[in-house]
Amino acid sequence: MAYKEIRYTAADKVACITLNRPDRLNAWTPRMSLEVRDALHTAAGDDDVCVIILTGAGRGFCAGADMRELSDASDQGLAALNGTEDAEAAVAILSGIQTEAALDPANRYAARSDFRKRYSYLQSIPKPIIAAINGPAAGLGLIMTLYCDIRFASEKAKFTTAFARRGLIAEHGISWMLPRTVGMANALDLLFSARLIDAREALGMGLVNRVLPEATFMDQVMAYATDMATMVSPRSLGIMKKQVYDAQFQTLAEATELADQQLVRSLESKDFKEGVAHFLEKRAPKFTGR
Numbered sequence: 001m002a003y004k005e006i007r008y009t010a011a012d013k014v015a016c017i018t019l020n021r022p023d024r025l026n027a028w029t030p031r032m033s034l035e036v037r038d039a040l041h042t043a044a045g046d047d048d049v050c051v052i053i054l055t056g057a058g059r060g061f062c063a064g065a066d067m068r069e070l071s072d073a074s075d076q077g078l079a080a081l082n083g084t085e086d087a088e089a090a091v092a093i094l095s096g097i098q099t100e101a102a103l104d105p106a107n108r109y110a111a112r113s114d115f116r117k118r119y120s121y122l123q124s125i126p127k128p129i130i131a132a133i134n135g136p137a138a139g140l141g142l143i144m145t146l147y148c149d150i151r152f153a154s155e156k157a158k159f160t161t162a163f164a165r166r167g168l169i170a171e172h173g174i175s176w177m178l179p180r181t182v183g184m185a186n187a188l189d190l191l192f193s194a195r196l197i198d199a200r201e202a203l204g205m206g207l208v209n210r211v212l213p214e215a216t217f218m219d220q221v222m223a224y225a226t227d228m229a230t231m232v233s234p235r236s237l238g239i240m241k242k243q244v245y246d247a248q249f250q251t252l253a254e255a256t257e258l259a260d261q262q263l264v265r266s267l268e269s270k271d272f273k274e275g276v277a278h279f280l281e282k283r284a285p286k287f288t289g290r
Contacts, residue, residue, distance in 0.1 A: 001034070001035060001038045003020075003035050003038075003039070004031065004035070005019070005020055005021055005029060005031050005032040005035055006018060006019055006020050006032060006035045006036060006039060007020045007057070008039045008042065008043075010043065010046060010048065010049050012226055012229065012230075013048060013049060013050040013051065013226070013229035013230060014049065014050070014051050014052075014053060014222065014225045014226055014229050015039075015042075015043035015046070015049045015051070015052045015053070016052075016053045016055065016222075017036060017039045017040065017043070017052065017053065017054050017055070018055050018056065018057050019032060019036075019054075019055070019056045019057060019061070019062055020057045021057070021066075022056075022057040022058025022059070022060070023058075024063065024066060025056075025058070025059070025060035025062070025063035025135070025136060026056040026057060026058070026060050026061065026062045026063065026141070027062065027063045027064060027065065027066035028062055028064060028065045028066060028140045028141065028144075029065075029066050036054075037121070040052065040121075040122065040125050040129075041108075041125075043125075043127065044109075044125045044126060044127055047289065049127065049229075050127060050128075050228070050229035050230075050232075050234045050237065050289075051127060051128050051130065051225040051226075051228050051229045051237075052125070052127055052128065052129045052130070053129075053130045053132050053221060053222070053225055054129060054130070054131050054132065054144070054148055055131070055132035055133075055134055055218070055221075056133075056134055056135060058135070059134070059135045059136075059156075060134070060135040060136045060137075060141075061131075061132075061133045061134055061135050061136060061137040061141055061145070061157065062136075062137055062138070062140065062141025062144060063136060063138050063139075063141060064138040064139030064140045064141050064142075064162055065139060065140045109124045109125070109126055111123075111124030111242075112246065112249070114249065115245060117172075117173065118172060119143060119144065119147050119172050119173065120147060120173055122144075122147040122148060123147060123149075123241075123245045126237075126238035126241060126242065127234070127237060127238060127241075128149050128150065128228065128237055128241065129147075129148045129149050129150075130148060130149065130150045130151075130152060130221060130224070130225055131144070131145040131148035131150070131151045131152070132152055132217070132218060132221040133145055133151060133152065133153040133154065133157045133199075133208065134154045134156070134157065134217060134218070135154065135156055135157055135158070136157065136158045136159075136160075137157065137158070137159050138159070138160045138161075138162045139160070139161065139162040139163060139166075139171075140171070140172065142159055142160065142161060142162075142174075143171065143172050143173070143174050143177070145208075146174065146177040146178060146181060147173075147177065149241065150209050151207065151208040151209055152208065152209060152210050152211075152212055152217075152220075152221050152224070153199040153202060153203070153208040153210070153211050153212070154199065154211075154212060154213075154214045154217040155199050155200075155211055155212065155213055155214050155217075156199070156214045157198075157199040157202070157208075157211075158196055158197065158198055158199070159190075159196070159197050159198075159199075159202050159207065160190075160194055160195065160196045160197070161174065161178075161190050161191050161194050162194050163191070163194060164191065164192060164193070164194040165194040170191055174191075175187075175191075178190065178191065180248070181206060181207060182205045182206050182207050183205070183206070186205045186206075186207075199211045230284070230285075231284075231285060232287070233271040233272075233274075233275060233285075233287045233289070234271075234287060234289035235266075235269055235271045235287070235289045235290065236266070236271065238289075239262055239266075243255070243258070243259065243262070246258075269290060270288055270290045271287050271288065271289065271290060274286060274287055274288070275287075
């Protein structure tokens with residue numbers, strides 16, 4: 001797919017997906033949705049990529065759904081998507097129903113149904129996804145950060161659910177994700193009031209992992225991602241991600257039993273042998289993901 005509303009780069013085992021409509025604060029469109037999905041699948045399938053960063057161009061992360069673009073898409077149909085090659089998924093987005101088959105017809109990651117929905121599919125991607133929140137994240141923009149695995153915010157970032165002030169409801173699974181991230185009381189506060197909070201308040205309630213200085217924001221995010229991509233087993237990362245999200249639907253006994261099974265497989269893996277060897281030999285690791 002030719003990208004028009006995002007940028008995709010990959011270097012040093014890190015892929016960076018940048019929402020690229022800075023004149024609209026990277027407001028979300030049907031085409032952007034298709035392009036982000038395609039880029040995430042591209043990164044997931046690239047053996048040279050171990051970590052993925054999702055960020056925004058300019059001064060915003062994502063201002064939420066672009067109501068003007070959605071209105072145009074509804075009126076004009078596929079032509080409004082600027083020549084997308086994925087007509088089936090485009091129709092699904094325009095109709096407001098993005099099926100599991102449209103997202104991933106092959107279920108390539110063997111993900112449970114919960115992680116194959118319109119945006120929750122990010123949690124089926126078998127690599128860590130870091131949200132680098134460089135500016136405002138509102139509505140759907142906030143939801144996209146919740147479906148990432150780790151959230152770093154610039155000191156200039158701001159957050160709002162926005163929905164209640166538009167006469168809308170808790171969209172796209174945020175009613176499940178937000179309480180699990182910030183707790184029930186904070187989630188209801190943010191949803192009911194739709195108030196704007198800054199990065200420090202977001203950190204205090206656990207909405208983000210870290211707040212970083214604006215001047216060095218992307219440098220620090222990239223340094224974190226690069227360290228993870230080079231010092232940690234990609235096999236371990238993929239399995240741990242699946243374990244943690246699947247465990248949300250398991251008992252402790254089930255999670256423990258599955259972990260025991262994975263441990264046996266890990267002890268037989270090449271990455272385990274390399275993990276021991278590089279520690280004993282006091283050198284940098286050379287993990288292969290196998």
